[in-house]
Amino acid sequence: MKLLFKRSVVLFLLSSLLVFGIAAFIIQYLNHASAWVQHPTNKHLFNNGKLKASGSIYDRSGEILLEVKDGSTKFHQDKAVRTALMHAVGDLHNNVATGVKVAFGEHLIGWNLLNGVYRFRGKMGDSADLYLTLEGKLCATAYKALNGRKGxxxxxxxxxxxxxxxxxxxxxxxxxxxxxxxxxxxxxxxxxxxxxxxxxxxxxxxxxxxxxxxxxxxxxxxxxxxxxxxxxxxxxxxxxxxxxxxxxxxxxxxxxxxxxxxxxxxxxxxxxxxxxxxxxxxxxxxxxxxxxxxxxxxxxxxxxxxxxxxxxxxxxxxxxxxxxxxxxxxxxxxxxxxxxxxxxIAENNSFLxxxxxxxxxxxxxxxxxxxxxxxxxxxxxxxxxxxxxxxxxxxxxxxxxxxxxxxxxxxxxxxxxxxxxxxxxxxxxxxxxxxxxxxxxxxxxxxxxxxxx
Ligand SMILES: [Zn+2]
CATH class of the missing domain: 3.40.710.10 (DD-peptidase/beta-lactamase superfamily)
Known part of the structure; x- marks a missing residue:
């Protein structure tokens, strides 16, 4: 009896550890999965630390503000527009936390908690693009009008x-x-x-x-x-x-x-x-x-x-x-x-x-x-x-x-x-x-x- 009791206690402790471990993992996963997936060491999406591909970001006139293809990131062709929209779109190293590139990073790579990286498995369409309500040229005019002053x-x-x-x-x-x-x-x-x-x-x-x-x-x-x-x-x-x-x-x-x-x-x-x-x-x-x-x-x-x-x-x-x-x-x-x-984000992005x-x-x-x-x-x-x-x-x-x-x-x-x-x-x-x-x-x-x- 004594042996059986001891074994039961050990078994109970081990299974409790397992349950706690799984719970801890799920909590970590829910909190950090998005960051893990978007980490440059994730070889599924990154190659030598560079994002292989993601959805593009467009302004209201349909001009491309950001495009990621074959591991290279391209911004708008006009320097004035790129500079004026840097905060809206985001920078190369994701230092602008409120930029669309970061704030909608999951959408752009086509990932969510339920489906994982759905876009590259052909699920739920190929709709990782984002259409902004912003007018690139108008933003450039505004940035120019500030003329170097902060604001x-x-x-x-x-x-x-x-x-x-x-x-x-x-x-x-x-x-x-x-x-x-x-x-x-x-x-x-x-x-x-x-x-x-x-x-x-x-x-x-x-x-x-x-x-x-x-x-x-x-x-x-x-x-x-x-x-x-x-x-x-x-x-x-x-x-x-x-x-x-x-x-x-x-x-x-x-x-x-x-x-x-x-x-x-x-x-x-x-x-x-x-x-x-x-x-x-x-x-x-x-x-x-x-x-x-x-x-x-x-x-x-x-x-x-x-x-x-x-x-x-x-x-x-x-x-x-x-x-x-x-x-x-x-x-x-x-x-x-x-x-x-x-x-x-424009109305035609209906996920919001x-x-x-x-x-x-x-x-x-x-x-x-x-x-x-x-x-x-x-x-x-x-x-x-x-x-x-x-x-x-x-x-x-x-x-x-x-x-x-x-x-x-x-x-x-x-x-x-x-x-x-x-x-x-x-x-x-x-x-x-x-x-x-x-x-x-x-x-x-x-x-x-x-x-x-
Ligand atoms: Zn007065």
Whole structure:
């Protein structure tokens, strides 16, 4: 009996080990199979560490952005397009984690957890290609317009969600990678797609969020006058404007970006209302661009002192914004308050599940904001700078301290039925939003309209 008992115990321990071992393997497999398959030592797909073949990536005009054949990787034929799309497509060594080459690596090699490498076994068709919504030439125009300055440019169709332009600077030619370590300042954060993965203080573009809250919550707002003497004392602290705006209506306060008026409005709204509208506008949460998560822009005013709340309402304090997320917010203003999630992969790739659209503002509030943003262009930015675009916009010049130049923002959309496009431009330490960033927006939007997308 004793022997039998001992043997049973040993047998039980051994079989437990086997079960644990299998469970551990399955967990490892589920977590890492994708990386194992795509590892250059996998001889099934790689030859001497080079991928033998994969699906191709196309832009919306059908131009090839990436092709992998017989172990060689080819990017677009035009250097300007290659460079502008480096963050969208990805680089040779997969350092850009959000590039389509990495984010959709499984799809491109034709592998999934259930079927393994299905493409090369003739299963499920031969559909490893990917069609992007981006227009290569428009991206090249945007990258050129940034002219070496660090920043991001995005343009999308606010009715369909298709992103036409997504550019992050600095970039480099992925077909001829430079010595990045040799110029650390020039290539600072070069593998980061600033449009998707960075956040910056928003400055005055945030006044659109405060204005939305004000339109819904402050009775008599549109017939009221605000008085600006260039500064306003709050407790022992001060909120300042660049100049004395005098008596301004709510509409004029937005057009001239009067900090004093918006500080008063923020205090009238109170912390919880401003917080609610910041959350509705997409702050404190991430958008998913076909499964690629954006960096989270933050606004937290719940425990803010009065002066902090005032600064938060004009886009400073500890506020940060992600360019893509903010572009989606202005897109919702254009689209009667309904946010259509931006997308990068075209509809004919049906393997993706899409996020649903969301009403984030009432149609009435959206219409009022749209009219005010149209007025901004007519009365401040200048129609002549944006001929035939019917531009609705808001600039931002976000102070960053430490003696550095402010970040320049310009965000908005076209009030044109034939070109339902929203956009955002961000230039790091670019100076004035209505100067530097608005000029880039003008160039890119004119190109978008003339290219017929
Ligand atoms: Zn003012």
């Amino acid at each position: 991001a440019v995005g343009v999308y169709n606010y009715q369909t969600g298709e992103i036409l332009c997504m550019v992050s600077s600095p970039s480099f030619d992925p077909a001829n990678p430079p010595n990045i370590e040799g110029s650390p300042e020039q290539y600072e954060g070069v593998y980061l797609n600033r449009f998707l993965s960075s956040v910056y203080p928003p400055g005055s573009i945030f006044k659109l969020v405060t204005a939305a809250a004000a339109l819904d919550n402050l009775p008599g707002l549109e017939s009221k006058l605000y008085h600006c003497e260039g500064k306003m004392k709050i407790g022992a602290d001060m909120v300042t404007c660049l100049r004395e705006h005098g008596s301004v209506t709510f509409e004029q306060a937005l057009a001239h970006s009067c900090n004093v008026a918006f500080a008063q409005i923020s205090l009238e709204l109170g912390a919880s209302t401003l917080q609610k509208y910041a959350n509705l506008a997409g702050f404190n949460s991430s958008l998913e661009l076909d499964g690629i998560k954006t960096a989270i822009g933050k606004v937290n005013v719940i425990n803010a002192a009065d002066v902090e709340l005032a600064w938060a309402g004009i886009g400073q304090y500890t506020n940060t914004a992600n360019p893509l997320n903010f572009m989606a917010f202005v897109g919702a203003i254009a689209n009667n308050g309904v946010l259509i999630p931006p997308k990068l 599940s899409r996020i649903q659209k969301k009403q984030i503002l009432s149609a009435e509030t959206a219409a009022k904001l749209k009219a005010m943003m149209r007025n901004n262009t007519k009365s401040v930015y200048g129609e002549h700078n944006f001929k035939n675009l019917e531009l609705c916009a808001k600039s931002g010049t976000a102070e960053v301290g430490q003696g550095k130049r402010p970040h320049a923002w310009f965000a908005g959309f076209l009030a044109r039925d034939d070109y339902p496009l929203a956009f955002v431009v961000l230039i790091e330490n670019g100076g004035s939003g209505s100067g530097a960033a608005a000029a880039v927006a003008g160039t890119v939007l004119q190109a978008a309209v003339s290219s017929g997308n």
